[in-house]
Amino acid sequence: SEGIVIHDDWPGYSLDLFSYPAHYYGDLDCVIIPHGVIMDRTERLARNIMDDLGDHDIVVLCVLKGGYQFCADLVDRIKALSCNSDHTIPMRVHFIRLKSYLNDQSTEDLHILGAEDLSFLSGKNVLIVEGIVGTGKTMKTLLKHVESFRPKMIKIAGLLVKRVQLSPTCVPDYVGFEIPNRFVVGYALDYNEYFRDLNHICVISESGKKKYKI
Numbered sequence: 001s002e003g004i005v006i007h008d009d010w011p012g013y014s015l016d017l018f019s020y021p022a023h024y025y026g027d028l029d030c031v032i033i034p035h036g037v038i039m040d041r042t043e044r045l046a047r048n049i050m051d052d053l054g055d056h057d058i059v060v061l062c063v064l065k066g067g068y069q070f071c072a073d074l075v076d077r078i079k080a081l082s083c084n085s086d087h088t089i090p091m092r093v094h095f096i097r098l099k100s101y102l103n104d105q106s107t108e109d110l111h112i113l114g115a116e117d118l119s120f121l122s123g124k125n126v127l128i129v130e131g132i133v134g135t136g137k138t139m140k141t142l143l144k145h146v147e148s149f150r151p152k153m154i155k156i157a158g159l160l161v162k163r164v165q166l167s168p169t170c171v172p173d174y175v176g177f178e179i180p181n182r183f184v185v186g187y188a189l190d191y192n193e194y195f196r197d198l199n200h201i202c203v204i205s206e207s208g209k210k211k212y213k214i
């Protein structure tokens, strides 16, 4: 499913209505998704994932760094479901690092760190967890790499999917929110490593982009 659709004309919430770190005053435009809404959506995604993958060993492949907050909260919700049901399955978490952005532009070269040897995936249900999917190029590259280790099943959970011009090459199986094509930060999504310590997903302001530009 496409998840909760946030339309292009959605103005977002005023920052004055929320708590957020004082060191980011002036660097943000608005709150596009409050932390609480992220958590509630994640709880439902955990149930959908357990319905589909809950019958066999799961290996969670967390794509760093942007996916670490979503992955931590999603795994926490999956564990909560498992410990309240009679059938539970072991779940492992592995971390890989994809580096493909400088400032707010995707670069062509994609480095996959920590994914050299994924042979332990063979025969497993793999859940790739990513914070945000833009064109899907990065995800497509990663998918081919993971498939080469012959897992039993691969599913992708993406907290955010951006509406980009060219048709997305790969849409996640589980989507938290479909958002406009604007640069967002917070909830582990960064701009040059800043804003990962922000709980809500916000739109960065022009002055924020200048302030933290490399």
Ligand SMILES: Oc1ncnc2c1N=NC2
Pocket (backbone or CB within 6 Å): 066, 101, 132, 133, 134, 182, 183, 184, 185, 189, 190, 191
């Ligand atoms: O909006 C974004 N914010 C942070 N990181 C990324 C974004 N889009 N692709 C990577």
